Amino acid sequence: MTEKRDYYEILGISRDASDSDIKKAFRSLARKYHPDKNPDDEESEARFKEVQEAYAILSNKEQRRKYDTFGHNRPDGNPFGSGFQGVNINFEDLFSEGSGFDSIFSQFFGGNSRRRERRGNDLLVRHRINFEDMFNGSEEESVIESLVECDGCLGSGAKSMDGVTSCNTCDGRGRITQTQRIGPFLQESVSDCPNCAGTGRVVTDPCSSCRGDGRVKRERTIRFSVPPGMMAGTRLRMQGQGEPTTGNSGLPGHLYIEIAIDDHDWFERSDSDLLMAFPVGFHDLVKGRRFEIPHLDGKPLVIEIPAGSKPGDTIDIRGRGITKTRGRGRGDVTVLLKLHMPQNLTQEVLSSLDDLSDSIDISNHEIEDSIRREARNRRMGVD
Ligand SMILES: [Zn+2]
Ligand SMILES: [Zn+2]
Numbered sequence: 001m002t003e004k005r006d007y008y009e010i011l012g013i014s015r016d017a018s019d020s021d022i023k024k025a026f027r028s029l030a031r032k033y034h035p036d037k038n039p040d041d042e043e044s045e046a047r048f049k050e051v052q053e054a055y056a057i058l059s060n061k062e063q064r065r066k067y068d069t070f071g072h073n074r075p076d077g078n079p080f081g082s083g084f085q086g087v088n089i090n091f092e093d094l095f096s097e098g099s100g101f102d103s104i105f106s107q108f109f110g111g112n113s114r115r116r117e118r119r120g121n122d123l124l125v126r127h128r129i130n131f132e133d134m135f136n137g138s139e140e141e142s143v144i145e146s147l148v149e150c151d152g153c154l155g156s157g158a159k160s161m162d163g164v165t166s167c168n169t170c171d172g173r174g175r176i177t178q179t180q181r182i183g184p185f186l187q188e189s190v191s192d193c194p195n196c197a198g199t200g201r202v203v204t205d206p207c208s209s210c211r212g213d214g215r216v217k218r219e220r221t222i223r224f225s226v227p228p229g230m231m232a233g234t235r236l237r238m239q240g241q242g243e244p245t246t247g248n249s250g251l252p253g254h255l256y257i258e259i260a261i262d263d264h265d266w267f268e269r270s271d272s273d274l275l276m277a278f279p280v281g282f283h284d285l286v287k288g289r290r291f292e293i294p295h296l297d298g299k300p301l302v303i304e305i306p307a308g309s310k311p312g313d314t315i316d317i318r319g320r321g322i323t324k325t326r327g328r329g330r331g332d333v334t335v336l337l338k339l340h341m342p343q344n345l346t347q348e349v350l351s352s353l354d355d356l357s358d359s360i361d362i363s364n365h366e367i368e369d370s371i372r373r374e375a376r377n378r379r380m381g382v383d
Contacts, residue, residue: 134228134229140224146243154248156248158206165202236259242254275334301320311337315334
């Protein structure tokens with residue numbers, strides 16, 4: 001093998017060339033040596049690859065700095081390895097201005113971005129909690145069945161260290177590139193290697209517990225915290241708690257827990273507020289009354305009904321609602337007053353009511369005025 005040429009020399013630029021000098025030099029050389037322009041010319045093809053590699057290193061600040069310090073013998077090696085294959089560049093991209101050109105560069109800079117990250121499947125688990133636990137927050141656990149790393153082979157799928165080899169079809173990359181000529185353009189497509197299902201490895205001596213997959217199905221208990229005030233339908237994400245990849249060839253997926261919340265006997269929820277209908281007697285509305293009822297936060301909820309209240313009036317109790325998930329503090333409790341209608345009144349009570357009717361019922365001559373006043377209030381939006 002001949003001595004590797006200096007990257008600056010390849011691009012014909014000085015060692016203090018600016019980024020735009022580098023880009024300019026690469027462009028003109030890439031045009032000159034592009035295989036589409038020089039079909040079946042091995043020399044041009046080699047030069048084209050050389051130019052691509054030089055550009056990939058020098059256009060990347062970090063790589064350029066390393067190259068300037070260590071030359072071709074950098075301690076962590078060439079990021080493109082010996083098998084540097086060039087990048088997906090087609091004629092169209094190279095000769096058009098603007099975004100097309102830049103997008104090949106960004107693909108280019110990544111260097112190994114073509115070796116797409118493999119990740120195991122995400123899992124979704126639904127978990128139901130009661131209203132009180134939503135209100136106060138709680139520690140939950142749930143038993144799920146999913147694929148987990150096989151204990152027998154620590155996820156490798158092989159009985160022993162030698163029981164797994166790099167895939168020949170894709171040289172262990174897991175992906176294969178196919179080049180297709182469409183008119184004047186070369187189009188490259190990259191796909192999972194069919195021989196190793198994209199893992200880059202082949203198990204020759206499979207583990208007996210998982211039959212070479214590296215994963216087994218098992219029940220496991222997951223534990224997680226539900227913060228106070230969580231909305232129904234929220235998905236908690238447990239990073240890396242999803243399924244592992246086969247043969248440990250990538251990172252595990254994530255586990256999502258979707259929270260469902262039981263209804264409460266009294267309350268409806270509206271964001272961070274709690275709404276409650278509260279039936280009280282006619283006498284309570286007229287004279288006012290103070291009630292104390294137990295509440296979710298452990299302290300009694302005090303409801304002060306002012307004298308002269310009407311059914312449909314609401315009373316807001318500030319700061320006793322649900323913990324806000326955005327912002328600080330808690331929402332309110334809104335109490336909607338309803339009129340409690342007593343059932344099965346005794347004859348005695350009914351006759352007492354008759355005695356009161358003159359003072360509490362509406363009189364005949366007031367009815368029409370009263371209807372008119374209601375209509376006017378309704379139109380003005382007053383109750
Ligand atoms: Zn195994
Ligand atoms: Zn393969």
